[in-house]
Amino acid sequence: MNLLEVRDLQTHFFCDEGVVKAVDGVDLTVRRGEILGLVGETGCGKSAIALSIMGLLDPPGSVVGGSIRLGGVDLLGLPESEMAKIRGNRVAMVFQQPQSSLDPVFKVGHHIVEAIRVHRAVAKCEAWRQAVELLREAGIPDPERLAHVYPHELSGGMAQRVMIAIALACRPDLVIADEPTTALDVTIQAQILDLLRSLRAKFGMAVIVITHDLGVIAEMADRVAVMYAGRIVEQTDVRSLFSEPHHPYTQGLIVCMPRLDEVRARLTVIPGAVPSLMDIAPGCRFASRCQARVLHDMTRCMEAEPPLEAVHPGHEVRCWLYDRAASAEPAHHGPRGAGAGYRLGLGAPADSPANGSPAGHMPAGRDSIPHPLLAVTELFKHFSTGTGVFRRGGGTVRAVDGVSFDIREGETLALVGESGCGKTTVGRAILRLIPATSGTVLFGGRDVLNAGTAELKALRRQMQIIFQDPSSSLDPRMRVGDSVGLGLLVNGIKRKERDDAVIATLRTVGLEPYHARRYPRELSGGQRQRVVIARALALRPKFVVCDEPVSALDVSVQSQILNLLRDLQQELRLSYLFIAHNLSVVNHIADRVAVMYLGKVVELADREELFRNPLHPYTRALMSSVPSTQPSGGRARIVLNGDLPSQRDMPSGCRFHTRCPFAQERCAKEDPLMREVTPGHSAACWLV
Amino acid sequence: MSRVRRRSWHATAVAGLGIFLVVVAITVCAPFLTHYDPIDQVLRDAFKPPSAAHWLGTDRLGRDLFARIAYGGRFPLAITLVAVSVSAIFGTLVGAIVGRVGGAVEEIAMRLIDVFISFPSILVGLVIAALLKPGFGTLVLAITVTDWTPFARLARAITLEINTRAYIEAASAVGAPEPLILRKHVLHHLVGPVLAMGFLRFGHGLLTIAGLSYLGLGAQPPAPDWGAMLAEAQPYMMRFPILVLAPGLIIFATALSVVLAGRGLMLMFDAPHGGPRA
Numbered sequence: 001m002n003l004l005e006v007r008d009l010q011t012h013f014f015c016d017e018g019v020v021k022a023v024d025g026v027d028l029t030v031r032r033g034e035i036l037g038l039v040g041e042t043g044c045g046k047s048a049i050a051l052s053i054m055g056l057l058d059p060p061g062s063v064v065g066g067s068i069r070l071g072g073v074d075l076l077g078l079p080e081s082e083m084a085k086i087r088g089n090r091v092a093m094v095f096q097q098p099q100s101s102l103d104p105v106f107k108v109g110h111h112i113v114e115a116i117r118v119h120r121a122v123a124k125c126e127a128w129r130q131a132v133e134l135l136r137e138a139g140i141p142d143p144e145r146l147a148h149v150y151p152h153e154l155s156g157g158m159a160q161r162v163m164i165a166i167a168l169a170c171r172p173d174l175v176i177a178d179e180p181t182t183a184l185d186v187t188i189q190a191q192i193l194d195l196l197r198s199l200r201a202k203f204g205m206a207v208i209v210i211t212h213d214l215g216v217i218a219e220m221a222d223r224v225a226v227m228y229a230g231r232i233v234e235q236t237d238v239r240s241l242f243s244e245p246h247h248p249y250t251q252g253l254i255v256c257m258p259r260l261d262e263v264r265a266r267l268t269v270i271p272g273a274v275p276s277l278m279d280i281a282p283g284c285r286f287a288s289r290c291q292a293r294v295l296h297d298m299t300r301c302m303e304a305e306p307p308l309e310a311v312h313p314g315h316e317v318r319c320w321l322y323d324r325a326a327s328a329e330p331a332h333h334g335p336r337g338a339g340a341g342y343r344l345g346l347g348a349p350a351d352s353p354a355n356g357s358p359a360g361h362m363p364a365g366r367d368s369i370p371h372p373l374l375a376v377t378e379l380f381k382h383f384s385t386g387t388g389v390f391r392r393g394g395g396t397v398r399a400v401d402g403v404s405f406d407i408r409e410g411e412t413l414a415l416v417g418e419s420g421c422g423k424t425t426v427g428r429a430i431l432r433l434i435p436a437t438s439g440t441v442l443f444g445g446r447d448v449l450n451a452g453t454a455e456l457k458a459l460r461r462q463m464q465i466i467f468q469d470p471s472s473s474l475d476p477r478m479r480v481g482d483s484v485g486l487g488l489l490v491n492g493i494k495r496k497e498r499d500d501a502v503i504a505t506l507r508t509v510g511l512e513p514y515h516a517r518r519y520p521r522e523l524s525g526g527q528r529q530r531v532v533i534a535r536a537l538a539l540r541p542k543f544v545v546c547d548e549p550v551s552a553l554d555v556s557v558q559s560q561i562l563n564l565l566r567d568l569q570q571e572l573r574l575s576y577l578f579i580a581h582n583l584s585v586v587n588h589i590a591d592r593v594a595v596m597y598l599g600k601v602v603e604l605a606d607r608e609e610l611f612r613n614p615l616h617p618y619t620r621a622l623m624s625s626v627p628s629t630q631p632s633g634g635r636a637r638i639v640l641n642g643d644l645p646s647q648r649d650m651p652s653g654c655r656f657h658t659r660c661p662f663a664q665e666r667c668a669k670e671d672p673l674m675r676e677v678t679p680g681h682s683a684a685c686w687l688v
Numbered sequence: 689m690s691r692v693r694r695r696s697w698h699a700t701a702v703a704g705l706g707i708f709l710v711v712v713a714i715t716v717c718a719p720f721l722t723h724y725d726p727i728d729q730v731l732r733d734a735f736k737p738p739s740a741a742h743w744l745g746t747d748r749l750g751r752d753l754f755a756r757i758a759y760g761g762r763f764p765l766a767i768t769l770v771a772v773s774v775s776a777i778f779g780t781l782v783g784a785i786v787g788r789v790g791g792a793v794e795e796i797a798m799r800l801i802d803v804f805i806s807f808p809s810i811l812v813g814l815v816i817a818a819l820l821k822p823g824f825g826t827l828v829l830a831i832t833v834t835d836w837t838p839f840a841r842l843a844r845a846i847t848l849e850i851n852t853r854a855y856i857e858a859a860s861a862v863g864a865p866e867p868l869i870l871r872k873h874v875l876h877h878l879v880g881p882v883l884a885m886g887f888l889r890f891g892h893g894l895l896t897i898a899g900l901s902y903l904g905l906g907a908q909p910p911a912p913d914w915g916a917m918l919a920e921a922q923p924y925m926m927r928f929p930i931l932v933l934a935p936g937l938i939i940f941a942t943a944l945s946v947v948l949a950g951r952g953l954m955l956m957f958d959a960p961h962g963g964p965r966a
Contacts, residue, residue, distance in 0.1 A: 433857050460863040473854035477876045483855070486872065487862030532858075539862060 003071060003173055003206050004030040004053070010065035011048045011057065018278045022048035022061070024230035027308070030174065033204045035197075037221030037238065039211055039253075041274050041554040042525075045230045046210045050176045053208075054093055055083045071173070089119040092167035096179040098159035102151035108135070108162050109147030115169035131165075137202075138165040139195050141642075155643040157188035164195065171203060178210045185418040185581065187640045190625035193219050194639060212555060214257060215584075215627025218242060226250050229285040230277050232308060236315035246317040248292040256559035258588040260611070260626050266566070267559035267588060273524045274554070284320065292321060371445065372406035373575050374430070374543055379403045379439035381422070381429050395648045399425045401599035403439075404674075407543070412569065412576040414590035414607070416583060416622070420644055422599040423579045427545040430577070431463055432456065443543065461491065464536035468548035470528035474520040480506075480531050481516030487539045501538060508571075509534045509564060526557035530564070537568065543575045550585060562589060583626050587611060595619045598645065598655045601674065605681035615683040617660050654686065662687055701952025704887070707945035711938065715761035724752035726759040726912040735928055744934050747917075748924060757934055760912035761942070764901065767824060768893040771831035776886045778832070779839025784874050786840075787847030788866065798844070801837045809834040809892075810899055817905035827906060831893050842885050843878050850874055880957040887950030891943040898939050914939050 011023035022045040030036050040046050051057045053068055055075060068075045070090065075083065095101045102111060112131035116122055122130070128147070135143035138161040151159060160180060167175050177196065181189035197220065200207055209220050217224055217238065224241045226234040226249065234247040245251045252270040272289040275281075287293055287301040300320050308318040381400040399422045407413045415423045429436040432448060441448040443459060451459055467473035474483055481502050488498045503513045509530040520528055529549065536544055546565065550558040566589060568574060580586050586593055586607070593610045595603040595618065603616040614620045617638070624637035640659045645651050651658045657667035666686055676682040714721065724742075733750035736742050744753035786797040813830035820826040850856060850873065859869045900906045901915025909916065914935040921931035 428857075431861055433860055457863040460861060463861075465858065465861045467854040467858065469854065473858055475853075475855045475873050475876070478855075478872070482872075483858075486859060486864060490862055490864045490868065535858060535862070 002029045003032045003034075004028070004208075005069040006049070006053070006066070007069075008066040009049065009052060009063065009068065011045070011052045011061060011063050013048075014060040014062070020277045021230050021280065022277060023052065024277075024280075025066070026227075026230075026232055028225060028232070030206045030208060032173070033200070033206055035200060035207045035209060035220055035222045037209050037211065037217035037224040038227060039214060039217050039224060040227035041212055041556060043274055043277065044227045045277070046212075046227055047178055049227075050093065050178050050208070050210055053176065054087055054091060055080070056087075056093075085119070088115055088172075089170045090172050091174045091176065092170070092172040094160070094163050094167050094175060094177040094180050096182050098156060098163045098183070099151065099154075101163055102154075102159060104151055106150075107147065108149050108151060108154070111151075111162065112147075112166050112169050115166045119170045130169075134165040134168060135162070137168070137199065138162065139191070140165070155188075156184050157191060157643055160184060160188075160192055161195065164192075164199070168199065168203065168205075172205055174206045174208065176208045176210070179212070180209065181216060182211070182213070185644075186583070186625040187418060187621055188643065189216075189627075190637065190639050193627070196220065213627065214253060214555070219627045226253070229275055229280070231285060231318065232316075233286065233318045234316065235308070240312075240315055244315075246311060246315070246322060247286075247319050248290045248321075249286045252289075252291075253555060256556055258559070258562065258582075258584040260584045260587055260623065263587060266563050269559045269563060270556040271560075273526055273557060284318075296321065373409045373411075373444060374577075375406040375440075375442040376426075376430060377404050377440045377442075379426065379429060379441065380437040381425050381434070382437045397648055398599050398650060400429065400436075401650075403596070403599070403601050405594050405601065405604060407575050407577060409542070409575055410569070410573050411591045412578050412589055414578040414580060414586040414593045415596055416580055416586055416593060417596035418581060418622075418644060420598075421596045423596050424547055426596075427465065427547050427577060427579050431460075431465055431545060433465070457491075461487075461539045462542045463545070464539065464541040464543070465545040465547060466529075466532055466536050466549045469552045470525060470532050471520070471552075473532050474528060476520055478519075479516065480518050480520065480523070483520075484516070484531060484535045484538050487535070491539070502534075505534045505538045506531075508537065508568065524557075525553055526560055529553060529557075529561050533561075533564065533568070537572070540572070541574070543577070545577045545579065547579045548581065549578075551580070551582065558585075565589065583622060595622065598650065600655065600684065602656065602685070603681075603683040604674070605683075609678075609681050613681075615677060615681070615688040616656075616685050617662050617687070618656050619683075621659075621661075654684075656685075698952040698956045700948050701956060704945045704948025704950070704952055707941060708949060711761065711942045711945065712765065714758050715765060718755070718758035718762075721758055722752060722755045724755035726751060726755040727910045728752075735924070738930065745928075745930055747921065747931055753931065753934055756912040756917060757914070757938055760907075760914050760917055760935065761938065763907045763911065763913050764894055764897045764915065765942075767827045767897055768831070768890055770824075771828045771835060772886055772890050772893050774828065775832045775835040775889065776839050776882055779836035780843040780875075780878055780882050782836070783840035783843025783845075784847045784870060784878060787844040787851065788870060788874065790851075794844070797840075801840055804834055804837045807834055809896055813896055813900050814903070814905065817900055822905050822908060827897060827900065830900065831896055835889055835893060838889060839882060839885060842881060846878055846881060847874055850877055881954070884950050884953035884957055887946045887953060889950075890946040891950070894939065894943050894946070 006026060006028040009023050009026045010021070013020040013022055026049060028036070038046050038049065048061065051061070052063050053075070057063065063076060070086065075086065109128055109131045112134055113124065113127040116127045116130055132143045132147050135147055140146050140158065140161050154162065180196070181192050184192060193216065196207060209216065211217060221238045223237050224235070225232050226247065228249050234241070234245070234250045241250065242254065245254055249270070252268070255268045256270055258267060270289055275285065275288065282304070283302040284290070284305055290301065293301045298320060306318050306320045306323065308316050309322070310316050311322045379400055380402055383397040383399055403426055405413060415426060417423045425434070428434045430441050430448065436449055439449070443463060446455070446459065448459055481499070484505055485498045485502045488501055493501065502516055506513060506515055511527065511530050511534065515523070515527070520531070523531065549565065550561050553561060562585065565576070569576060578586065578589055590607045593605060593607050594601045595616065597618050603610065603614070603619045610619065611623070614623055621638040621640045625639070638661060642659050645655070645658055653669045654667040654672050657663040660667065664686065672684045672686045674682045674684045677688055728751060730750035733746050734748050736746040738745045742752050742754065744757065747753055747756065782797065786794040812834050816830040816833065817826055856869060856873055859873060897906060898915035901913045902919045904919065907913030907916055917935040918932060921928070921935070925932045
């Protein structure tokens with residue numbers, strides 16, 4: 001039986017610049033107890049659907065057409081007073097940012113008590129008892145105590161558990177989870193996904209999971225709807241979506257994802273970016289980016305939009321390629337045949353003979369290079385916390401606590417870890433953007449940390465950085481060309497030469513000369529990240545710190561940038577320190593991988609070796625936390641318990657022992673040192 | 689999502705700027721608006737009510753009131769303009785520099801600013817104006833001494849926010865020296881908010897000048913000046929209220945207009961446009 005039926009939903013945003021048709025005729029059904037995954041990139045209208053169902057759209061957004069029926073009642077026809085009785089009671093929502101969704105002045109327990117008492121006539125003490133019970137069900141340890149805690153004392157993962165407890169307060173029929181794990185670390189994400197699944201099994205509520213991450217979908221959903229530019233382009237059960245994706249966009253999304261279980265020399269990309277939803281061209285919305293259209297020379301796609309039609313029972317696709325009535329298509333291009341015909345990039349891409357071997361681009365005689373380009377030895381960075389001139393009452397945060405590694409010429413070393421493990425600090429300290437507490441950094445044999453002003457300036461020409469968030473790393477008031485050319489200006493390059501160099505660099509990263517005159521806000525996220533890369537490359541460096549360069553980008557753009565970084569590395573013989581939290585991205589780009597936990601490197605090995613034979617329990621847990629793209633369901637995984645401990649009061653002995661499933665007595669007392677287990681593969685653990 | 693947004697003018701700013709420009713136009717174009725000399729005494733015409741010949745009537749010495757209002761704005765407006773500009777430039781530079789330098793320098797500078805702020809500006813102005821010879825330079829100094837502090841605080845606050853942006857790190861990473869970072873990345877973002885603050889402080893400065901003139905420390909007789917006119921007219925306030933109302937209202941209107949303009953500009957620069965907020 002259908003719990004929720006959405007028919008021809010139209011949600012528009014009336015902005016100064018025009019009408020944004022965020023949701024443009026969407027049909028959805030959710031059965032009781034079902035998990036529906038709603039997947040799509042930024043700005044495709046996923047969240048607008050959720051807010052429409054909840055009746056939480058604020059101006060300038062409004063629902064202009066269609067119907068939303070929950071158990072037969074049309075929610076759009078209800079007055080606000082009636083809607084308020086349904087919201088939080090029969091339909092509840094879990095948001096992306098749990099910390100900002102909780103009111104800082106109320107205790108955790110009060111949030112739940114309020115959620116219960118709005119809809120149920122329950123005495124306060126009884127509601128509190130229920131709240132504690134809900135917290136326990138949401139997997140919060142010691143719920144009696146935690147109910148008395150204020151939201152700011154919670155970690156992100158804990159706060160999300162509280163949000164889930166609030167959502168479940170009235171035993172709703174439907175929970176909408178909008179990017180529930182996007183703001184969380186992978187090991188925490190795995191915990192939350194596990195929790196949502198087990199709660200569904202226990203209470204039988206239906207769940208709509210909204211996400212941009214196909215991995216989350218594969219782990220969670222029963223059925224999937226893929227959205228593109230305000231429309232659903234494919235809808236089917238999760239297994240057939242991954243085994244037989246039909247729509248070229250879905251195929252592209254699946255194929256362009258970097259994966260843990262497969263290495264390709266180049267990621268397949270979906271060219272371009274999501275179109276503006278303001279003025280929509282006639283025809284299929286994906287046509288301009290669709291390679292299948294080009295391959296099959298389809299003219300229809302530009303003229304008329306295909307309807308959402310079933311290719312098999314229960315598998316609906318919005319694409320002309322599967323149009324049964326079409327006489328233009330040869331018979332063997334029927335649904336199944338066509339699906340296999342342009343399964344983009346799953347076979348060997350023509351331009352990469354070294355398919356499957358990422359080592360193909362590495363310098364041939366890597367071991368013959370005696371000196372590493374960059375050698376970091378015993379790097380420490382401690383921050384003192386506290387307030388006022390005299391910094392009273394603060395402790396010491398040991399962000400980086402004795403990190404050593406080296407990077408050879410043309411090599412990529414990935415530094416992996418969860419947020420707060422100090423990986424970003426390492427990158428900053430190497431470049432002397434923040435002063436290190438102690439340690440040495442040798443770049444080409446020169447001491448970076450003790451270099452004088454002139455020497456540092458010379459070194460900086462060779463060591464550059466690419467930032468995570470391109471929107472904050474470019475000055476909004478500065479033209480792109482000036483941002484890219486700043487380093488040249490600093491080094492006294494004359495105007496004319498500088499302009500030429502800027503244009504040449506922009507071309508290298510795949511931008512056009514006219515982009516130099518633009519302001520950052522006029523560019524898309526992917527283009528901005530290209531500008532950030534261009535700025536780093538303008539000085540022709542040898543070594544670049546890439547600090548999470550793709551984690552703020554959409555999946556389809558992410559693969560474009562990763563390919564670009566690899567191409568540039570080969571072309572310019574760059575060495576990268578690639579800082580990331582995403583192991584699948586690392587698997588795609590790194591030659592060697594260092595895993596960091598709470599300020600220390602716990603494992604360091606060649607990429608292949610590390611992924612084949614992870615030694616440290618933390619590395620193994622990280623790997624098993626990555627959502628796979630195979631909807632297998634029953635995959636054995638190591639879910640770490642608890643959160644990252646605070647760096648202010650570091651666990652004794654091995655700092656991982658508090659979360660380690662294999663911890664022994666010795667681990668709590670003595671700190672293991674890095675030990676080379678096999679040549680080139682070292683780990684810091686008593687068990688290896 | 690990239691969205692090109694043209695900044696639209698805020699209604700408050702338009703109203704404020706409109707009134708202010710009218711006042712400025714009256715003082716600048718005074719010779720074309722009236723043929724009377726503001727210091728010409730015609731004693732038999734003293735205390736004339738408003739008429740076609742004298743639009744606002746005459747004062748106790750038979751001087752045309754409209755002419756005195758029109759010319760009388762030149763002195764306070766000019767002083768305030770110079771004083772606020774000097775304060776804005778000095779305060780902004782101090783704020784931006786200490787915001788970038790940080791550490792003990794910043795801490796000391798900000799406590800010094802707190803000390804300056806704790807002096808009432810009219811009192812400081814009085815002391816300076818009384819110690820030095822009354823005149824243009826003295827009054828500019830009297831205003832500037834206390835008036836640069838709000839600019840310094842504003843500039844520092846914005847600079848601290850800019851410090852956290854990754855583009856500052858990127859600039860350091862290419863080896864950009866501090867003055868270049870200040871010029872390229874910091875001062876750019878300060879122009880708008882400082883301009884808005886300038887208008888707000890202009891109103892304040894004008895009132896301080898009017899006060900000092902009222903106390904006899906501003907323009908010296910017989911030169912026309914709004915504040916001094918108030919003081920002169922005070923004995924006749926009951927019988928000839930227009931003598932007080934005219935200079936009083938024009939001071940009020942001017943101060944109000946710049947405050948409105950400043951408030952409106954501030955709201956405009958506060959609007960979401962990707963830059964830092966004031």
